[in-house]
Amino acid sequence: MTMHLLLGQTLGFSGNPLTGDWQGTVLFDSAGGILIENARITATGNGAALRRAHPDAEVTNYGDAIISAGFVDAHMHYPQTGIIASWGKQLIDWLNTYTFPEETRFGDRAYADAVADRTLDLAVAHGTTTLTSFCTIHPESVDAIFEAAAARNMAVIAGKTCMDRNAPDTLRDTAQTAYDDSKALLEKWHGKGRARYAITPRFSPTSTPDQLRALGALWAEHPTCLMQTHLSEQHPEIAWVRDLFPQARDYLDTYEAYGLLGKNGLYGHAIHLEPREIDRLAEVGAAVVHCPTSNTFIGSGLFDLMGLAKAALSIGLATDTGGGSSFSMLRTMAAAYEIGQLRGTALHPAQLMWLATEGSAGALKMAGEIGHLGAGAVADVTVLNLQSTLAIAQRADRADDIWDALFPTIMMGDDRAIRDVWIAGVRQLR
Structure with a gap:
């Protein structure tokens, strides 16, 4: 050769x-x-x-x-490619207004294929060679992104997004179908070529305790998989979680109680963390992902990069397309710099480049392999x-x-x- x-x-x-x-x-x-x-x-x-x-x-x-x-994009939503830069809503309104209507279209395999190809073409054009994506509840959406990645010999981490409440009827599964579909997809794709599967509850508000428990059980059966979700993105979201899980010590506890906290856990946003949450994430070796363009676009808050790095957390960097407003990891680095300035730290170019490569690879437990x-x-x-x-x-x-x-x-x-x-x-x- x-x-x-x-x-x-x-x-x-x-x-x-x-x-x-x-x-x-x-x-x-x-x-x-x-x-x-x-x-x-x-x-x-x-x-x-x-x-x-x-x-x-x-x-x-x-x-x-x-x-x-x-570049390694550690958290994004390929089904949201078509709605990127939709006019400013906060998280819950944004999901209901833009995200959920778009995601209902991904039961159509031809549509999912077209968006998957477009997303990966855009990623490569912007220098991204690995991405980690949420799909939709439709198994077809998972097959589409993994097949598009295989055609390019591209490393992609993805999983069926699971939701059995607080979502449109067209986007709900059940605790059992979430387990069954995720298991079947995991066995089909995890470790095939450069594909890696991520067990994917969207976030606690859209999963019942039964569904979280089922996905925690699946992760325990397949611990080499990643588990990706969202954590502490906005204050109204955190208040909603508190209402839905009154027995939980904090947001992270809604995952931990059901077996969804571990070293292969990948927690997007993680802006408004409690001290206990930081300590537990560090203790188990889990990773958090900084999504700076999304955090500013949707008005979520300012990620404490240096504080969490000092606490020995593994940290990745991500576009969070389409809540994030750019496909570019360069623009994402620029936004991370700007947020750092607002928090009192001017990140050096070396630190930014490391985040977009080695940092994200480490968060995905692929250090030395990619990035x-x-x-x-x-x-x-x-x-x-x-x-x-x-x-x-x-x-x-x-x-x-x-x-x-x-x-x-x-x-x-x-x-x-x-x-x-x-x-x-x-x-x-x-």
């Missing part, structure tokens, strides 16, 4: 820049290279040295572009043009170092900044 050698400015990480000296975690080479063979990265280092050592490799020279691990630019990782790669628009170029031309050159692309970049994408060693854009 052909070896590929990509040359350019390589940017990777050896550790977590949120919890220590970020400079000590950065692996940057202004004349670097990565060698790809059999869909994986087999070597990284000085580009000239790799070229001498592998003279038969097919070379792609990206000049001063940044070669990064592909990583080191030997052994799958060759999912995103190449960034640091002069993609006139506004960005004129600012980058004044840069004193790589971070000064990269930051304008993080803050102002979009799909035009994505010069190239490789998925499992296959070039996607030309």
